[in-house]
Amino acid sequence: MVERAERLSFFRLPAGRSLAEVLRALKGVGYGAGPVRRSAFRVLFFETQDGRLFREGLRLGLELRKGRPLWRQEGAGGRTERTVPVALAAALEGEIGLEAAAAGCPEASVSAAGPRRLLPLVRLAGWRAEAELASPSGARLEVGLDLFWAAPPEVSPRREGPPLRLLTVRLPEGDPAALHHAAAFLRDLLRLEPSEGDACSVALGSTGLPEPGAPLPARLAVLPTDRMAVAARKVVERQALLMERSSAGTRRDLDPEYLHDLRVATRRLRAALRLFGPALGVRRAESLRTELRWIGGLLGAVRDLDVQLHDLEPFGERLGEAERVLAVLRADLLERRGPAMEVLRSALASRRYAALLRRLRALGGSSPPKRP
Template sequence: MGVKLAVGAGFRLPDLSGLADGVVPGPQREGRTESVHYDTPDLRLARWGLSLRHRRGEGWTLGFPPNAHQPLARHRTQRFEGSPRTPPAAALSLLRAYLRGAEVRPAASLSILRRQVLLTGPEGQELAEVVDDEVSVLEGRRVASRFREVEIEVREGGEVLLPSLLARLQEAGAFPADGVPAHLRALGPAAQEPPELTGVALPPSPTGTDLVRSAISSGVASILKHDIGIRLGGDPEDVHQARVATRRLRSNLRTFQPLLQEEWATGLRDELGWLADQLGSVRDAEVLRDRLREEAKGLLEADARPSDGLLRRLDEDVERARERLLTTLDEQRYVDLLNRLVEAAAQPAVTEDAALPAGEVLPPQVRKPWRKLRSAARALRPDSPDEELHHTRILAKRARYAAEAAAPAVGSEAERFAKVAAGLQTVLGEHQDAVIAQGWLRANAGGGRRAFVAGQLFGREADRAAASRADWPRAWKRLNQKKLRAWLPA
């Protein structure tokens, strides 16, 4: 946890003793460090909230934001070794989705005179550190500008010191900072401009073009933001969210079909399908592994070892799928797709109908997947094959995505429809996951004790499949209400 303050050129760190009983400030340490920040000519990394720097004595550091599903997490970093004059290939590989072939070069050189005071508690534990940075922005050997900032870095257990620390520093002349990191300030105002993909601010009555741009921009931004996490591994949510974004983009291109030039939209959908397949292979393997591992926790202790041996194969499946995905992400085809998507968000190939109010042109496009879903759901019987339930789930997902695409223009009616459709999709998805698990267990059971364990897990998955098969009609009944689809044309 850190709090930054701005200070004037004549600021001096005050005496930090007496803040609380037993809290002792250490001696002031002083040192100078120099760093070079790298970026593209259009400062693309800075505008996306990323940084790539080389600091003398520390080497290379890549900084990037936390995941959207972890809003309270700290900014993430990766360290690299290598020549101070050439960005490491491993760092550039992690940035591939953002760079897309753009040149990376020195963008700002900083010389920082740093003064630090560490505050410790009665038992010598570190509670907080006050860091006073005097930053010189260099152009060659000339100092182009200077600024100064103080940061309070609170360690675990030191939160109670923060109010008194702030008061002491403010008495000495510190004041709230604008929150702009030092390297962004050094890079100049252009570094704080929005990136090439920004959320499209929709007017009260958006046109079809407005919604197309907004949907594509949101989807592509999600792919980019999860790309680094996918490459690093460790958080399955990155693959999941990128897959969702890719599938949603494909669905939106289908929903917006009459507003888009056919060849252009088909080409994008085909390439997005290729990417979705690669992401799906990893995600499906991860879901199956996690599902069966959780199920195996309910087995008797005597069956734990055979189950570990059985399920270890799923770890191998995940790893093989990840290797194929990482190869895909390093292909030029992936970079070309991202470039096409970024261009599509800015200038989609629309038809004349796209200039019409979205509230008029999109409801008929939601009606199409709804009718297909209704026809499939009505045809299902208690003993319908698993494949037919899976097909109905796909249609439910398409109807949901279509309603979500129309919601910015239609409003809460479309949002409610999409929410209930998502409920049907979830129930049928649970059935499909159970069916896939049964198929995997049947194919990998082997013999002996392992086969016995596989049989137990198979039985549990069969129960879950039967439960979801019994549940889906209720989810369908909630969706198949006239009042829920009153906004759709007859």
């Protein structure tokens, strides 16, 4: 069960069970329940490339409610909603990066994002039913059921197949014990299964998208007592997982940092395979290093141009009238970057790259990932 700042608890509600059933059960143990409100919703969640909002316990989404777009932020300070500037409303439907402050985001998200751009993370569409509760102790709670479909940010969710179902219990204010009591009742007496995360996390899991900033599995930590072969496999799987997390963002060219992280992971893997070759099998390690050298070369071609473009920026204010020279240089670099990025994008979507990821994960000892 996930509880964020002792204000939210999440549960999976199986098909065939309804919010009305949950409310009846709560009334039976002394809770009061208000009328159920129902509405359709669409939401596009945003996050920085390195998961800064996630690490601060924040979730930021652009929600379209009754035709009106607004920012909806959940976090330690509770829920904050803010109307989206009219000029940004249409643009926010596209796959773009935003400056948090310029986009009129709530202050906590602006502070957490810092200089990093906000990037589209995942889309949801569905229906919500919610009601207010009064606990036996007099605390005010909110309970809601979301039925939704999810999709990557560049496409709209298709309402096909059974929807994802998430029950949320929220404590707007007051003693956290009231939330714990309600959550314990749902878990122990109604036998509801706690969810591993909120609607955004569930959506990411269903679409196979990574959670930016999420820690790597604890089982991959290298221990002093690990045998060489075990340590080697952990190192390989850690870096392979980091490759997977950065691949989609690199392919969509959302932020240069995705490409940078992917390149770092490939370089570390090449070094690890050279170091641990005897423990992993020299021929297998060399074969994988050859494939990593292939994708690393394509990554390096684009990354070198990104670095040059970045290094040009500080000179803009110093050159004065000679800034036209800078514009020519920038245009030349961008012209060269386009074809290099297309070659890289094709490689990342290829069977060869998918096979490389599967082989790395298999070497690490886990099941191979799905093909992109």
